[in-house]
Each structure stands twice: as structure tokens, then as C-alpha cells.
Amino acid sequence: MPLTTADLAAIWLTLKLATLTTGVLLLVGTPLAWWLARTGSRWKGAVGAVVALPLVLPPTVLGFYLLVALGPAGPLGKLTQAAGLGTLPFTFAGLVVASCLYSLPFVVQPLQNAFAAIPERLLEAAATLRAAPLDAFFHVAVPLARPGFLTAAVLGFAHTVGEFGVVLMIGGNIPEKTRVVSVQIYDHVEALEYAQAHWLAGGMLLFSFVVLFALYTLNPATRRQT
């Protein structure tokens, strides 16, 4: 068995983190993307920029601010403490919060593009056929944005699997709690266990390629509906 129990624990933790993060982001990102795609508000630019920040910021910057904000003296940390949740840094919950912020643009942007491509006319047609806004959203907008949802879920998941810097800043390196695959690889390399590192790194490479390959070949997002 080329993988140790510690490796398997890291893989399991990574999958759990990515699944949870993707789920949360789809729930939160969908209304946000819908708003961004259809609003005429003057806040649109500012909100869009904030959503895109993780694309350009070094993960350490994001991780640093999160650490401060979620820490015992930070505003969010005070909030979680008052709610009886303790502080989030160096816990799995903290990792989920950080991952959600880090992967936000990878979920919101494909959804936003998919929603923006839906002709306003189709939603108007739904309204004239007695569909209330929420009804029209679920029965017209969501089915038409399906390729966008697929892209969002795959990119959100894959990007969370691949994060390192934010995890290290906010989660540390606690076995079975915050030690994900990327951190495990780092540990192996530090300890000069290159064989172990190869197995995990090669696995990540293969996983990422297969996921993206499947996305780009199967997803009909390029075939635009009229």
C-alpha cells in the first residue's frame, strides 16, 4: 500500500472539505450570481469586484485577514464566541469558511455568466404564463443555466481541493482536522519522503486533469441556446 493512513485521512478530509464548500457555495452563490447578472444597482461593480478578489489576491493575504478577523480579538471571532462556537481558526469549520471565500469567484462567475445569457424575454414570457418570479427562476432560469451550474460545481470543488496557502494560514496542519492533501504533500517533501509525495501529487494531477477534461468535453456550455 503506497498510501499511509495519514495520507488516506488527508484525502478523506480534502473530499469532505471540497464537497461541503461546493454545497455551501452553490446555495449562497446562486442568489448572489442572479443578483449580479440582473441588477441595475450601482453596487453591482463593487460587489462584483469583491467576489473576484480571491482570483488575484495571494492566498496568504486572504488567509492573514481571515485569521485576524476570525481570531479571538477579531470582529467575527467575537461573534462566534458570543454564539458559543468558540474561535474558528485551526478548526475544520474555519477551513470551510475560508474555502468558501477562496473559491467564491469560481462558483459565482460561471453562474453569473449563465444567468446573464438567459434572454429577459423568456422570463417575461414565463410571467405572462402566470409563473411567479420564484417559479420562473426554478423552471426557466435554472434549467437554462444548467451548464453554468455544472461548471460552477466542478470548478468550485476542484479549486477547493487544490488550495494550500489559505489552508495553511487558517487551518494550520492538524491531522484529521485541517491537514488536507496539499498540506500532506508539503509535509512529505519537507521530510524528504519523495515517493509518498509522488503518489499524492500524481494523484492530484490526474484528478484535476480528469475533472477539467470531463468538464470541457461534456459540458454543452459553448452551445448557446437561443
Place this chain on the structure above:
Amino acid sequence: MSDGRIDLRLQLERPAFALDVDLSLPARGVTAIFGASGSGKTTLLRAVAGLERHARGRLEVAGEVWQDSTAGVFVPPHRRPLGYVFQDAALFPHLAVRDNLAFGRRRSGDAMPPDAAPVVGLLGLGPLLDRRPDSLSGGERQRVAIARALLAKPRLLLMDEPLAALDERRKAEFLPWLEKLHDELEIPVLYVSHSLPEVARLADHLVLLEGGRALAVGPLGELLPRLDLPLSHGEEAFVVVAATVGAYDADYALARLDFSGSAGQSLWAPSPPRSVGTTVRVRIQARDVSLALSAQHDSSILNTLAVRVEAIDLQPPGRALVRLDAGGAALLARLTRKSLDLLEIGVGQTVFAQVKSVALVD
């Protein structure tokens, strides 16, 4: 719904455009909203549907208030029992024809949604039910869009130039469906169009829009012959007269068309066999009508009517449009100013109108 008229008073301000109309439209039949592009036809229709949130005013359909801005009433589009047929059909691309039809039908608000079969039959959609919208022709798409709107049980049908996206051949294919619909439908229809021939075939009433205002409103037959409206100013000016088939001559394939409500005036028109008693519409172009001082019997022209000259509109430099009364039915004749002077034709005079060609429009 015999007394359920459509009363609308709507205003909408846009940069460089303002809609301001105050209309009372009949509860039955097709009312065409006619005007050049940019006259506000589609905006008016959208405001009736509630799709223009910034429109202000009052709208009452069949005794129900859909909008009353002073009282803060605005019924959102999905609560207005209307059907809207968009210019480009706006079918849902992810649903087969069957499911497009079911979309409105399921939401019609009835415990017993209307049976789809009669509408599917009326519009000939049976063979298309399992097709996807992107595999349909433009005309087929419009038929599906109309059926979808009707199955939501509207109390008012709004149609925004359903023929505009079709080429001439598809138009010719599609128009008979609309005419059939016109005969079967019991709800009022507002029909936006910028094509006068289309209006002549389909509409009973006309709202003439110009620059966001209603220039004239009334039955089609009354507005077409009015010399003061731009309708009669074009090269293609015509009138539409209601008539009944009084006889059919199978030998010459001609139908005798008796003008409704007039004393014995009738025209012969080429027609496929028609049963006596059916009502038809006759379209007569102004340039096909010439005038003579005496009834001519040595001419190839079949139709000669005794008419009274009601009004004359001189159109410099050399032309004139004459409005005639053929015993209740109004006709237009396009003449040169010179013939007018030579024959010394004046208002009030009785003359003979020779009608070169008559077209049955339905």
C-alpha cells in the same frame, strides 16, 4: 363579458419618447394597434401586460382593475389573466412543444385546466408536440406560442407583431391560422402591427398610434376611408367593406357580395365556391376605383356602383383622393386632379364608381 371593455389610460416617460394614451377598447374582436416603428405600439402592449413597471395610469379589463397608480394598485404580470405572444415567440428552448404548452396550462389557476386538444387541433400542432423549439420553423413557433398563451386561459390576448419575424411564404402560411383564430376566439385581442394589409385581414378595430399618442380609434371600416388620417395618404390606400355572399356563379367562379346595410348595392368578385349567406370582408384599393358621370355598360369593368361624393382631398401637385358613400359603405377613389376638373366632380354629387378589382380578404 359582453360589457367588459378594456379601459386604459397609461403614461410612460422615456428619454426622447413619451407614451400617453387614453382608450376604451371593445370587449370582443381584434383591435389592431397600428403605427410606424417607434410610435409606441409594443410599449403600449407591454404596459398592458404589466411588463413596463414605470408606466403610470389606470387599466381596467373586463371589470377588473389591473393598475391604478393613484390608488397604488399594480397587479404584477403573473397575476394578470392575459396571454402574450412575443414577436420572436419566446418559446422555452429547454422544453419540448408539449411542455411549452403545459407551462401556462398548469398555471392557469383553474382546478380543471383547459383541455389542450381543441387548441392543439385548431392550430394544427398535433404532429409537433414532441419537437424541440429549435427544430421548428418560424411559423410553427408562432403557432405554438399562440397555443401556449391560449392554454393559460387568458381573458385578453396580446400579440406583438407575430408575423414580423416570418418571410413572405411563412406569412402566407400563417395568416389563415390567425384568421381562423379570429373567428373562434371569444376574448378580445390586442394586435400590434405596422403592416396595413395584415391589419385589413385580421382587425375589427383600429388604434392609430403616432409618437406615443392615439391619433384615432374606431372600427376599421370607419378609419380607413378617413381622408384626414395618414392611413389614406399612401399609394396603397384602401378600404375594407363588410359584405354577405348573396349568390355564387359557379360557371364564371364569381361571388356576388352584398354590402351590409345598404340598399341593393353589390359587387361581383372572383372567388372559390362560397355558400350563400357567409359574411366576408372585401378590400378595395383606391387606385382600382375610377369615376364616371353615367353608368357605363360598354366597359369590361364588371362592377359599377352609384355613389355620392362625400369629400375630396387634393394632393398636390396632380392627384386627388375622393371619398365616396356607396349606400352606407365608404369607398376611396384615387384620381388625377385633371380628371376631377374635366368631369367637374364636387362634393354632394352622385356619380358612378367603376371598381376594377375587388379582393376578398376572408
